[in-house]
Structures are given as C-alpha cells and as structure tokens.
Amino acid sequence: MRGLGLLGLALLVWRIVTVGLAENYPLSFWISQALNGLVLGGVYALVALGYTLIYGILLMINFAHGEVMMIGAFTGFFALQFFTGLGWMEGPTTLVVLALILIAAAGMLGSIVTGVTLERVAYRPLRGAPRLVPLISAIGASLFLQYSVLLIFGVTPRTYTKPPLLEGGFRVGDVFVPYTGVIIFVTSLLLMLALYLIVQRTKLGKAMRAVAEDKGTAALMGIDVDRVIVFTFILSAALAGAAGVMLGFHNTVVKFNSGFVPGLKAFTAAVLGGIGNIPGAMVGALLLGLIEALGPSALGIPTEYKDIIAFSVLVIVLIFRPSGLLGEVVSEKKA
Amino acid sequence: MLLRSLQRGLRIGAIAFAILTYLILIGVPTRLGALAMPVLALLTALIFWVALRGGKSKQAIANRAPAPLFLTGTTAGLVAGVLTASLIAGFAQLLMAGVNVQPVFDKMVPMNVAALYGVMPGALAAGELPPWGWLWQAALLTLAGVAGALLVLIERALRQRTWSSGGALRWLTMLLPFILLAFVVWLGSPGVTLGGNNRSTLRLLMAMAAIGSGLFALRAARPGREQRLLALLLLAGLIYLPFTLDQFQNSVMGIVFIFVMMGLGLNIVVGFAGLLDLGYVAFFAIGAYVYAFLAAPFASPALSSLLTSLGIPVDGPLVSFWAAIPITMLAAGLGGVLLGIPVLRLRGDYLAIVTLGFGEIIRLFMLNLSDLTNGPRGMLNVAPPYLFGYSFGNPREIFILALLGAGVIAFAAYRLDGSRLGRAWIAMREDEDVAQATGINLARTKLLAFAIGALFAGLAGQLYAARQMNIFPDNFSLFVSIDTLSLVIVGGMGSIPGVVLGALALKGLPEVLRGIDEYRIVTFAALLVIMMIVRPEGILPSTRRRRELHEAGGPASEPAAALEPALPSDYRTLDGGKP
Numbered sequence: 001m002r003g004l005g006l007l008g009l010a011l012l013v014w015r016i017v018t019v020g021l022a023e024n025y026p027l028s029f030w031i032s033q034a035l036n037g038l039v040l041g042g043v044y045a046l047v048a049l050g051y052t053l054i055y056g057i058l059l060m061i062n063f064a065h066g067e068v069m070m071i072g073a074f075t076g077f078f079a080l081q082f083f084t085g086l087g088w089m090e091g092p093t094t095l096v097v098l099a100l101i102l103i104a105a106a107g108m109l110g111s112i113v114t115g116v117t118l119e120r121v122a123y124r125p126l127r128g129a130p131r132l133v134p135l136i137s138a139i140g141a142s143l144f145l146q147y148s149v150l151l152i153f154g155v156t157p158r159t160y161t162k163p164p165l166l167e168g169g170f171r172v173g174d175v176f177v178p179y180t181g182v183i184i185f186v187t188s189l190l191l192m193l194a195l196y197l198i199v200q201r202t203k204l205g206k207a208m209r210a211v212a213e214d215k216g217t218a219a220l221m222g223i224d225v226d227r228v229i230v231f232t233f234i235l236s237a238a239l240a241g242a243a244g245v246m247l248g249f250h251n252t253v254v255k256f257n258s259g260f261v262p263g264l265k266a267f268t269a270a271v272l273g274g275i276g277n278i279p280g281a282m283v284g285a286l287l288l289g290l291i292e293a294l295g296p297s298a299l300g301i302p303t304e305y306k307d308i309i310a311f312s313v314l315v316i317v318l319i320f321r322p323s324g325l326l327g328e329v330v331s332e333k334k335a
Numbered sequence: 336m337l338l339r340s341l342q343r344g345l346r347i348g349a350i351a352f353a354i355l356t357y358l359i360l361i362g363v364p365t366r367l368g369a370l371a372m373p374v375l376a377l378l379t380a381l382i383f384w385v386a387l388r389g390g391k392s393k394q395a396i397a398n399r400a401p402a403p404l405f406l407t408g409t410t411a412g413l414v415a416g417v418l419t420a421s422l423i424a425g426f427a428q429l430l431m432a433g434v435n436v437q438p439v440f441d442k443m444v445p446m447n448v449a450a451l452y453g454v455m456p457g458a459l460a461a462g463e464l465p466p467w468g469w470l471w472q473a474a475l476l477t478l479a480g481v482a483g484a485l486l487v488l489i490e491r492a493l494r495q496r497t498w499s500s501g502g503a504l505r506w507l508t509m510l511l512p513f514i515l516l517a518f519v520v521w522l523g524s525p526g527v528t529l530g531g532n533n534r535s536t537l538r539l540l541m542a543m544a545a546i547g548s549g550l551f552a553l554r555a556a557r558p559g560r561e562q563r564l565l566a567l568l569l570l571a572g573l574i575y576l577p578f579t580l581d582q583f584q585n586s587v588m589g590i591v592f593i594f595v596m597m598g599l600g601l602n603i604v605v606g607f608a609g610l611l612d613l614g615y616v617a618f619f620a621i622g623a624y625v626y627a628f629l630a631a632p633f634a635s636p637a638l639s640s641l642l643t644s645l646g647i648p649v650d651g652p653l654v655s656f657w658a659a660i661p662i663t664m665l666a667a668g669l670g671g672v673l674l675g676i677p678v679l680r681l682r683g684d685y686l687a688i689v690t691l692g693f694g695e696i697i698r699l700f701m702l703n704l705s706d707l708t709n710g711p712r713g714m715l716n717v718a719p720p721y722l723f724g725y726s727f728g729n730p731r732e733i734f735i736l737a738l739l740g741a742g743v744i745a746f747a748a749y750r751l752d753g754s755r756l757g758r759a760w761i762a763m764r765e766d767e768d769v770a771q772a773t774g775i776n777l778a779r780t781k782l783l784a785f786a787i788g789a790l791f792a793g794l795a796g797q798l799y800a801a802r803q804m805n806i807f808p809d810n811f812s813l814f815v816s817i818d819t820l821s822l823v824i825v826g827g828m829g830s831i832p833g834v835v836l837g838a839l840a841l842k843g844l845p846e847v848l849r850g851i852d853e854y855r856i857v858t859f860a861a862l863l864v865i866m867m868i869v870r871p872e873g874i875l876p877s878t879r880r881r882r883e884l885h886e887a888g889g890p891a892s893e894p895a896a897a898l899e900p901a902l903p904s905d906y907r908t909l910d911g912g913k914p
Contacts, residue, residue: 061684078439125868132611133871135684136824139613139817140863147856151361154441267688304703311692318689319677 005320012299019300028174033293039181041289042188043250046243047266048273048281049195050236056212056276057232060131063138064118065240066263067145068111072241073254074149075110077158079103089163096165104187107248108241114145115237116230124226142260150256157255160248184246191242192282195235199278204231212276261307265292268314274324283326288313340403344410347386348480351379351415355476356422361854362442364450371450376475383411383483388490404484412480416473423451424469431462508548508555509565515545516572523579536847539584542576543591543843549573550832550875577734586730587846589802592737593795594842597819598826598834599744600791605820606829606877607748607757608784609764611687613816614694617674618667618789620701620811622796625666627714627806629659634714637706656720656727656801660794667793668786675785679778694816701808713807717800733802740798744791745831751787752831760784814856818842821863827873836875 047069054062062068083089083099122141126134162180169178199205210218211228219225247262248254265288273284288310295309296302317324355375358364364371387408426448429436436443445456452459452468465471522538549569556562577585597619604612630652632638639649647653654662678689701708708714719728720736727736751757759780762770771777800806818841826837845855866873 061688122864122868129867129871131684132609133867135611135687136820137864137867139820140860140867142860143817143856144860144864147860148357148361151442151853151857152357152440154437156441264688264691271685271688302703305699308696308699311696314692315677315689318681318685322680322685 016298025297026174030294031175033297034290035177035181037290037293038286039185039250040293041286042185043243043247044262044266044269044289045282045285046188046191046239047262048270048285049192049278050240051267051270052275052278052281053232053236057208057229060134061138061267063135064142064145066259067142068115068118068237069240069244069263070254070259071114071145071149072107072111073244073248073258074153074158076103076107076245076248077160077254079106080160084161093165096163104242104245107245108238111237111241111244112234115233119230119233146256146260153256157253160252160254162249180249184250187246191239195239196278198235208232265310268310271314272317272324274326277324277326280324280326284324336403340406341410344407345414347383347407348411348414350386351382351411352418354382355379355415355419360440360442362447365442365444365447368450369453372453372472372475376479379415379476380479380482380486383408383480384486387483388487401488404487405481408480408484409477412477416476419476420469420472423448423472427459427464430459505555509552512545512549512552512569512572515541515548519545520579535581535583539587540847542580542584543839546573547836547839550836553832573738577731577738582730585734587843589730589733589737591838591843592734592741593799593802594819594822595741595835595838596737596744596795597792598822598838599741599748599831600788600795601819602823602829602831602834603748603751604784604788605823607752608760608781610781610784612690613687613820614690614692615792615819616811616813616815617694617697618670618792619796619799619815620697621670622663622667622793623800623806624701624708624714625663626659626797626800627717629653629662630718631714631716634709634716635707636709652718659797663797664790664793667796668790671785671789672782675782679781691813694813698808698811701811711808713805715805717804717806719801719804728801733798736798740794748831756780756783821859825862825866825873827876830873830875830877833873833875
C-alpha cells in the first residue's frame with residue numbers, strides 16, 4: 001500500500017512539473033487562484049465544522065447538513081430581497097452593513113430551525129439504533145429537504161445581487177482581490193474563532209466535550225445530554241447558515257440542490273483534517289479549497305473534473321490515512 | 336390532568352398545522368380540486384389518531400381514558416383548524432389583492448387556494464369567496480380532532496376482543512394472489528369496461544398486487560410440501576403474466592424487474608455482507624456501457640475509428656446479446672473488485688461516502704470522456720437481443736428476460752445465503768474482528784461480496800441498455816443508487832422476497848400513480864425516515880434481521896430501548912462508541 005502511495009505521489013509530481021508548470025502561467029495567476037481557494041476553503045470550513053461537531057457527539061454523519069446550509073442560503077436570499085425592497089442595500093454604508101448582518105442572521109436562523117427539527121424528527125428517535133439506521137434516515141432527510149425546497153420554491157434559481165458597495169475590489173501588485181472574498185474569508189475566520197471559544201471556554205462547550213467523550217458518564221455528572229445534542233445542532237446549523245449566505249454571495253445563484261456538492265466537499269474536508277477534530281476541519285477545508293482551486297491548472301485538466309479531484313482526495317486520504325491529517329481522534333474501529 | 340391534556344392537544348395541533356402548511360405549500364390542494372379540504376381533514380384525523388394513541392403497545396392504548404382523550408383531540412383540532420384556516424385566509428387575501436406570491440412560493444397559484452374553499456379559481460379572482468369559508472375549514476379540522484380521538488377508542492374496543500380466524504386468514508392469504516391474477520385476466524378480456532380509461536392502470540396495479548401478495552402467501556404457507564406446491568403454482572402464474580399483459584403494462588413490469596435484479600445484487604453487498612454501498616449505480620453503468628460498446632460500436636467515436644483501422648466493420652453489433660452477457664458481467668465484476676481493493680479497510684459511514692464518490696466519478700467520466708462514450712449525446716441505437724433471428728426487444732420479451740434474470744439471481748442469492756460464503760458475510764457483518772479471529776479471510780470475503788453484487792448489477796445494466804436502446808450518462812445518476820438502496824431497505828435488508836416487494840412498491844407504484852410523479856421523491860424520502868423510525872427491519876424482513884432488531888421485546892415504538900441489547904457489536908452505539 002505504502003509503495004503504491006509513493007508511486008502515485010511521484011506520478012503526481014511528474015505530471016505537475018511536466019504539464020502544469022510547462023504552461024508558464026504568471027505568478028499572479030497562481031496567487032489569485034490560491035486566494036480564490038482560500039475563500040472557498042473558508043466557507044467549506046464552516047460547513048465542515050458542522051459535520052465534525054455532530055460526528056464528534058453522535059458518531060453519525062449528518063448527511064443532510066448540506067441541505068441545512070442550502071436552506072440557510074434560501075432564507076438569506078429572502079432577507080436580502082426584503083432589505084433590497086426597503087432600499088437599504090443602496091443606502092449609506094452603516095445601513096448596508098447592518099442589512100448584511102441581519103441577512104446572515106436570517107440565514108443562520110433558517111438553518112437552526114431546520115437543524116433542530118431534523119434532530120428532533122429524524123435522528124433522536126433513532127439514538128442507539130444500529131449505525132446504518134440513522135445514516136439511512138439522514139439520506140432520506142437530505143432528499144426530503146432538497147425536494148421539498150424544489151416543490152415549495154420552484155426550480156428557478158434564486159440570484160443573490162451584491163450591494164453596490166461590495167462590487168469591485170482592490171489590487172496588490174498584479175493580483176486583483178475582490179471585496180466579497182476578503183469579507184467572506186474574514187467572517188469565516190471570526191466565526192471559527194467564536195466557535196473555538198464557545199467549545200473551549202464556556203460551560204456548555206465543556207459539557208459538549210464531555211458528552212463527546214462519554215455519554216453515559218456525562219449524564220451521570222448531571223449533564224443533560226439531550227440539551228447538549230440540541231445545542232450542538234444549533235451551533236453547527238448556525239455555522240452552516242452563515243456559510244450558505246456567503247456561498248450565495250460568492251456563487252450568486254442558489255438552487256434546491258446547491259447544498260449537495262458543497263456538503264459533500266465539506267465532509268471531505270472534515271475527513272481530510274480528521275473527523276471529530278475541530279482544528280482539523282478548519283485546516284482540511286482550507287487545504288481542500290486550495291487543491292480545488294489550483295489542481296485543474298496544475299495538472300492541466302479541464303475544470304469540469306474539479307469535482308473528481310475533490311472526491312479523489314477523499315478516497316486517497318481515507319485509504320492512506322483514514323484518521324485524517326491531524327487526527328488521532330478516530331480509532332481504527334470507528335472508521 | 337386537565338392542564339396536561341390541553342398542553343398535549345396544543346402540541347399535537349401545532350404539529351398537524353406544520354404538516355398541513357407543508358402540504359398546502361407544495362401544492363397538494365391543486366391536485367385534489369374541490370375535495371381538497373375534506374381530504375386534508377381526513378388526513379389530519381389520521382395524524383391525530385397516530386399522535387393520540389401514543390405508544391404502540393396495548394397497555395398504552397388501554398390506559399387512555401375517554402374524557403381527556405377527547406379534550407386533547409378537540410384542542411388539537413381547534414388549534415390546527417384556527418391556524419390553518421387563518422393561513423389560508425391570509426393567502427386568499429393576498430391573491431385577491433392581486434399580489435403574485437409565486438416568486439416566493441412556487442405552488443401558491445390561485446387554483447391552489449381556491450381548491451381549499453371548494454370553489455373555482457375564477458371565484459377567487461372575482462373576490463367571491465364563500466362567506467363562511469374560514470369557519471368551515473376550522474370546523475372540519477376540529478372535527479378531525481374529535482374523529483382522531485374516536486379512532487383511538489374504536490381501536491381499543493377492537494383490540495379488547497380476541498379474534499380467532501381459525502386458519503381462514505392464512506388460507507385467504509394463500510389464495511389471494513390467484514384471485515388477483517384471475518381478476519387481471521378478466522380485466523384483460525375484451526368487452527370488460529371497468530374503470531373506463533383507467534382499466535389498463537388498474538390492471539397493472541392488480542398484477543403488481545398479485546405478485547406482492549404471492550410473497551406474503553409464500554410466507555404464510557407451512558414449510559414443506561404445502562410451501563413447495565404453492566411456490567410452483569405461483570411460478571406458473573408469474574410465467575403466465577407477461578403473456579396476458581399489454582405493451583404498457585409489460586414495459587413497466589420490465590423496469591420493475593430490472594430493479595429487482597439490481598436490488599438482489601445490492602442486497603448481497605448491503606444486506607448479507609453489511610457493506611453500505613452508495614455507488615452501486617457504477618456497476619449498472621459499466622454493464623450498460625460495455626454492452627453498448629459491444630452492440631453499437633458505431634456510436635462511440637474512439638471505438639469506431641479504432642475498429643475501422645483494424646479493418647473490422649462497425650455498422651452492426653460486434654457480438655450478440657447472449658454472447659455479451661459474460662463480457663458485461665465480467666467487466667462489472669472487475670469494476671467491483673477494483674472498487675473493493677482500495678476500500679477494504681473502510682467501514683460503515685466512510686465506506687458509504689467513498690462509494691458514493693466512486694459512483695459520481697464514473698458518471699462524470701461517462702459525461703466527459705466524449706471520445707469513448709459520446710458524452711451527453713449518449714450511445715444511440717443499441718441492438719436489442721435476437722433469438723433465432725427474431726428481435727427480442729419488445730416490452731413483453733424484455734419483461735420475460737428480466738423475470739428470467741431476476742429468477743437466476745434470486746436463486747443464486749438464495750443459495751449463497753446458506754453457503755459457507757454467505758455465513759462468512761453474516762459473521763463479517765456482525766463483527767469483523769471476531770470474524771477474522773475465526774479464520775475468515777476478510778479481504779477475500781469482502782471482495783467477493785463487491786464482485787458478486789457488481790456482476791448482477793452489470794447484467795441488469797445490460798438488459799437496461801437493451802431495453803432503452805439509447806443510453807445517456809444521466810440515466811446513471813446517484814438516484815439510481817438511492818432508489819435501489821431504498822427498495823432494499825423498504826423491503827427488508829437481507830430478505831430476497833423483500834427486494835421484490837420493495838421494487839414493486841418503489842418502482843412500480845409511481846408508474847401507476849402517475850399523478851403523484853412530482854411528489855415521488857419527497858414521498859419516498861419521508862417514507863425512508865419513517866421506516867427507519869417505525870420498522871427498521873423492512874416490510875418483509877429476513878427472520879434473522881427481525882430477531883436482531885426486536886429480540887429484546889418491548890414496544891416497537893421505542894426502538895432505542897428495544898434495540899440496545901440486541902445490537903451486533905460492530906455497530907457502535909452511543910455509549911459504546913469509545914472503548
């Protein structure tokens with residue numbers, strides 16, 4: 001296995017040197033691609049954290065997490081429309097900033113409602129069931145959410161329009177940096193910091209860690225396990241909602257199935273970093289964003305294969321390092 | 336007590352309101368027409384019944400005293416009624432004011448709201464709604480609350496009586512498939528004008544019901560001579576079926592049985608060996624495409640130029656359908672091994688995600704390797720099977736072939752289940768470490784599961800390609816995997832008759848109920864979740880699985896409590912997750 005891995009690595013490097021570098025792209029191209037990757041990686045990180053948090057506590061893959069994000073993006077879109085209707089988006093800077101914060105809050109709220117309902121309806125009755133059972137329930141929930149959104153809101157994609165204030169960007173040397181990219185990246189970093197502080201410094205965060213460690217013992221210590229699980233779903237849904245709104249501004253369109261592929265990629269990122277490991281999810285997501293942004297040009301393959309790269313990364317990581325890059329958290333048995 | 340009943344009523348009412356809101360938003364009233372409100376009320380009554388009876392056990396139902404029950408039911412009905420009627424009135428006001436809500440809620444057309452008042456959409460536009468509309472809707476739903484409570488009481492009364500059918504029920508179960516078959520034949524005879532235009536659909540439905548009831552009949556029969564005789568009779572009926580059905584009915588049955596073949600193959604991987612494969616469509620696609628390459632080489636630009644340069648003519652199929660069978664199966668089986676090798680070390684959820692990735696990768700390759708697969712334009716004019724010079728590609732012949740294929744696969748699966756390999760799979764499913772310790776070669780056993788499952792999917796794929804004649808990458812989306820997995824689960828994991836029943840329910844019923852086509856995925860997704868909560872072992876479970884999931888006894892409505900002691904140790908429970 002190891003020999004095979006080294007051989008693959010050698011082939012990869014050879015391909016990059018002979019094809020990717022032979023194209024002689026200017027350095028500014030690589031840098032702007034990398035910045036793009038970091039922005040996307042920041043969004044993936046927020047979703048990946050949701051997978052990791054829930055996996056850490058329930059040991060289940062919340063397959064519907066991408067849909068939780070998508071519903072956040074829809075709620076955010078309607079809030080955006082509302083504020084556009086009020087004329088806030090063309091107003092003074094403070095009004096625009098306030099509106100953007102409220103839009104993000106709306107997206108988070110939409111996701112939280114979805115996430116909590118999901119936990120109550122589709123996961124809680126199955127606690128303690130064999131492992132395939134909640135996974136299948138999660139697949140069902142994921143499909144249900146996608147196609148309910150399709151039925152309720154229709155097939156027409158919703159288009160996020162950026163406020164005029166956010167159009168454009170600035171230049172550093174030859175590299176163009178869009179404002180939205182900076183805002184998305186900084187916001188996701190701030191949210192990650194907030195999550196880290198909640199998990200490490202608050203009492204509920206402590207309870208979460210205790211429940212993740214051992215549910216039975218945590219319950220004996222007087223921790224309300226059900227409440228902690230609901231709180232975990234709230235946290236991860238809130239991050240997903242924010243990610244959904246940011247992805248909306250980044251990709252400009254939102255559809256009923258826009259949560260699926262980003263969800264899968266975020267899951268890949270979580271696994272890449274070591275699932276159940278919070279810093280791991282952040283590192284894995286940023287890395288995956290970079291790989292996805294730089295990969296097609298470096299390997300000289302068409303961008304349609306972008307998704308294949310992400311999936312291949314997932315497969316390769318799981319084969320050669322099932323515990324992820326940072327994780328010793330996942331034991332062989334759990335993987 | 337009073338306060339608790341009221342509280343419970345409030346909660347149940349709110350849940351019913353949420354469900355009703357959902358149904359209205361997805362446009363169900365439009366479909367129901369003038370009957371929308373009564374049908375929704377009926378549905379609400381059923382929801383109240385389920386919510387009010389609480390636990391499934393006799394004890395729980397017997398303990399419900401009538402007075403608080405009616406109080407809870409009426410409160411729930413009142414809450415749901417007032418909220419729902421107000422919501423409808425709100426939408427009606429908006430629409431009458433000329434506001435177009437469609438940019439937000441796609442299905443909220445005037446027709447949808449008008450149906451809830453039992454009037455034509457024109458009346459809504461003219462602002463002429465029945466004056467008592469709000470009251471009528473609220474009253475109907477309140478009535479549903481009372482009806483729900485009444486249903487609980489009726490159920491209790493029925494349960495207190497002990498029924499003795501004296502074996503009549505068993506005989507009826509065993510006779511039912513033949514009665515249904517006779518009905519199908521009678522419906523097909525000329526001059527019968529039952530159901531007008533829907534006769535053909537009714538006939539299809541009856542034919543599917545006959546097959547489904549046959550499975551229950553087999554289960555009801557006493558093992559031994561009785562069962563063998565029944566099986567023989569049922570088989571004769573089944574063989575007769577394609578000859579009595581018409582083209583449309585045969586074509587639906589063909590696709591159902593192609594999915595039975597798929598389901599039986601996936602059942603080996605998921606049901607027997609416990610390896611959750613979400614990328615099963617990959618092998619189906621390999622089978623279909625390999626057959627397409629063999630039977631229509633001219634459709635593939637790269638292949639036709641290669642063959643021309645070798646001096647082989649490409650204007651017709653390279654090999655016949657029959658000679659292609661071993662080739663496609665081998666190709667799919669090889670695909671199974673190739674997928675199996677890298678994922679040997681993965682378990683459970685990880686395996687599911689990686690296989691899902693593989694399925695998508697295969698589809699993306701089919702889509703993007705335009706030189707080989709002709710990309711999104713698809714492989715066209717794939718040759719149907721020929722037998723003694725006659726085309727065998729009509730729906731009837733495809734159904735026969737699918738029956739034959741499903742029969743062979745079912746027999747193989749049945750034999751495998753009891754074989755040494757089958758027992759090794761079960762051991763591995765229950766606990767990999769223990770299985771290895773008892774001398775099972777895990778790598779070999781897993782690869783065999785993947786390969787055998789893939790072989791069958793390849794065969795199904797070949798038949799599918801021959802049936803469709805034109806195949807496109809979009810025919811092999813993730814939904815084929817999910818459909819197949821759902822039918823295995825709904826039928827009962829690890830159970831061969833369960834797969835047939837699942838395919839009939841999930842692939843056949845939507846064809847009959849064309850009207851609900853739009854709601855198909857939502858319905859089955861909801862069904863999947865409900866199934867996992869209420870009956871995780873499926874409709875026709877294998878005996879072993881049912882024991883696993885219910886051995887500890889106790890009420891089935893509390894699966895967590897019932898499942899815990901019977902867990903196979905490979906499945907990590909919440910408490911046992913960390914060593």
